[in-house]
Amino acid sequence: MIINGTQIEETFAEAFGMSATRIIITAIDAKWARIAGETMTGFATSVIGCGVEAGIETELHPTQTPDGRHGVSVLLFAMSGKALAKQLETRVGQCVLTCPTTAVFSGMQGEKQIPLGKNLRYFGDGYQISKQIGEKRYWRVPVMDGEFLCEESVARTSAVGGGNFLVLANHQQQALTACEKAIAEMGKLPNVIMPFPGGIVRSGSKVGSKYKSLMASTNDAYCPTLRGLVNSNLDNDIGGVMEIVINGLTEADVRQATRIGITAVCEVGAAGGIKRISAGNYGGKLGQFHFHLREVMA
Amino acid sequence: MSMPSLKLRAVLNHRLDMSPFTPEFVADKSADEIARTPIWLGNRQVDTGELFEIRDNASESLLIQSESDKLDMIGAAMKHGSILVEGNAGAYLGRSMTGGEIRINGNAGLAAGCAMRAGSLVIEGDAGDFLGGALTGERQGMRGGRISVQGNCGDRVGDLMRRGTILIGGNAGDFCASRMVAGTIIVLGQCGRHTASGMRRGSLITAGKPTSLPATFNRNGIHSLSFLTLLRQQIASQTGFSGLSEIANEVERWVGDLSCDGRGEILILQS
Numbered sequence: 001m002i003i004n005g006t007q008i009e010e011t012f013a014e015a016f017g018m019s020a021t022r023i024i025i026t027a028i029d030a031k032w033a034r035i036a037g038e039t040m041t042g043f044a045t046s047v048i049g050c051g052v053e054a055g056i057e058t059e060l061h062p063t064q065t066p067d068g069r070h071g072v073s074v075l076l077f078a079m080s081g082k083a084l085a086k087q088l089e090t091r092v093g094q095c096v097l098t099c100p101t102t103a104v105f106s107g108m109q110g111e112k113q114i115p116l117g118k119n120l121r122y123f124g125d126g127y128q129i130s131k132q133i134g135e136k137r138y139w140r141v142p143v144m145d146g147e148f149l150c151e152e153s154v155a156r157t158s159a160v161g162g163g164n165f166l167v168l169a170n171h172q173q174q175a176l177t178a179c180e181k182a183i184a185e186m187g188k189l190p191n192v193i194m195p196f197p198g199g200i201v202r203s204g205s206k207v208g209s210k211y212k213s214l215m216a217s218t219n220d221a222y223c224p225t226l227r228g229l230v231n232s233n234l235d236n237d238i239g240g241v242m243e244i245v246i247n248g249l250t251e252a253d254v255r256q257a258t259r260i261g262i263t264a265v266c267e268v269g270a271a272g273g274i275k276r277i278s279a280g281n282y283g284g285k286l287g288q289f290h291f292h293l294r295e296v297m298a
Numbered sequence: 299m300s301m302p303s304l305k306l307r308a309v310l311n312h313r314l315d316m317s318p319f320t321p322e323f324v325a326d327k328s329a330d331e332i333a334r335t336p337i338w339l340g341n342r343q344v345d346t347g348e349l350f351e352i353r354d355n356a357s358e359s360l361l362i363q364s365e366s367d368k369l370d371m372i373g374a375a376m377k378h379g380s381i382l383v384e385g386n387a388g389a390y391l392g393r394s395m396t397g398g399e400i401r402i403n404g405n406a407g408l409a410a411g412c413a414m415r416a417g418s419l420v421i422e423g424d425a426g427d428f429l430g431g432a433l434t435g436e437r438q439g440m441r442g443g444r445i446s447v448q449g450n451c452g453d454r455v456g457d458l459m460r461r462g463t464i465l466i467g468g469n470a471g472d473f474c475a476s477r478m479v480a481g482t483i484i485v486l487g488q489c490g491r492h493t494a495s496g497m498r499r500g501s502l503i504t505a506g507k508p509t510s511l512p513a514t515f516n517r518n519g520i521h522s523l524s525f526l527t528l529l530r531q532q533i534a535s536q537t538g539f540s541g542l543s544e545i546a547n548e549v550e551r552w553v554g555d556l557s558c559d560g561r562g563e564i565l566i567l568q569s
Binding site: 103127133138140146 | 480521528532
């Protein structure tokens with residue numbers, strides 16, 4: 001399959017089942033809502049080292065938030081509900097509770113609940129106030145700028161993490177430009193995040209390492225500087241490879257994001273130096289979700 | 299599902315215990331069966347058919363039509379369904395109800411919604427003393443649900459209230475929110491004397507400064523509280539309370555009652 005001169009490789013991305021949640025952070029204005037969202041989703045690129053993968057899903061207009069202020073919705077993905085709950089509590093406690101003017105709300109409904117304000121309320125040292133409004137319980141925690149308002153719990157759901165595709169270009173800059181275009185389009189989609197810096201990964205990994213202490217190491221088959229040294233997957237004209245990793249609430253969300261992303265990259269096409277689209281997998285034995293690139297783009 | 303209507307035939311000289319007639323009780327009964335149901339009138343039992351005209355009502359609500367204020371315990375302990383009262387109700391309207399909705403277009407007597415745990419009680423007229431209060435001897439009053447009164451209320455609204463929301467469109471009498479344990483009371487009119495006396499926790503939100511506050515309340519200052527946005531959205535859709543949507547979050551806050559737990563609050567809306 002060739003789209004606009006770019007070859008779509010006959011391969012598939014292998015993704016995993018994860019546990020996910022969505023919270024809504026509001027603040028006095030869009031700037032502070034975004035600061036809170038960015039802070040709590042910092043150091044959240046990969047579960048391998050960060051415990052959680054998180055990102056801002058979208059910015060919210062005051063008409064879209066529970067308390068009528070500017071906000072952001074944040075998606076968090078972890079390998080288990082327990083890990084998700086721990087990371088959520090830590091990150092909201094350290095990054096949102098501390099951020100001026102913020103409030104936090106549940107962003108999804110569901111039967112499985114994890115604590116949000118349920119434990120954070122103890123920061124109030126006994127002066128916290130519970131408020132039941134409708135079917136939901138909120139906590140009002142006294143802080144130095146007034147009150148931190150926090151919903152008691154948030155739903156979690158099963159989700160899909162680790163969808164991906166690789167962009168192989170003549171030069172590093174060409175790969176980056178194409179990936180930036182893809183992220184711009186994918187960022188408009190609901191229910192997905194691309195957790196790596198700017199949505200783009202330059203250090204794709206393989207499972208295992210020559211060093212026993214490492215679970216993962218550089219994806220040598222796609223490193224241009226290792227061509228001729230290892231069993232490389234790169235043609236001689238490939239000078240830069242970048243990866244976009246996609247986490248979504250459902251398989252369909254990841255599939256759609258993959259399609260939108262690859263389409264955007266292919267619009268740059270061979271004329272822009274994009275030679276090939278590939279994907280990362282582990283032979284299909286580790287992840288239960290397989291996104292065959294040619295099927296996705298068909 | 300079609301529910302019956304019960305129309306009071308005569309003027310009552312004694313109080314009448316209406317507690318048997320919950321939606322779940324009448325749902326699978328014929329008019330004859332309902333007519334044969336014994337009810338307490340004062341200290342004697344009579345058949346319901348002696349006092350009420352019973353008809354099929356093309357509605358999903360159990361309809362009770364009465365101008366008497368002696369029909370006590372309407373909807374007591376009801377779990378689900380709907381009761382519509384055309385006229386007035388006596389004491390203990392919706393006592394200990396755990397679900398469903400009661401709507402009355404007249405006035406309610408003493409202790410409406412007392413010991414209520416869930417559900418909705420809408421009173422379009424006035425309500426008597428001890429609205430949302432406790433059963434005699436119990437240490438906690440209303441424990442959930444929502445009471446909405448479009449008119450005025452008597453004394454001791456929300457006495458010992460533990461959870462839930464009480465909305466009052468008019469004025470509240472003396473000792474409003476007395477001994478309140480937790481929950482939310484909103485009074486769009488004026489509260490009487492000794493407001494929130496013995497209040498431990500919970501919120502009393504009022505549009506007008508109470509006539510008098512206990513000396514054991516301290517002024518906390520003017521604040522803008524974001525939870526009020528959520529509360530306002532929740533109740534502004536209620537008939538008679540739409541005006542709340544135009545009120546800002548700014549409140550004058552008083553904290554107390556410092557003679558007991560002292561973690562309650564009176565929020566006076568700043569128009």
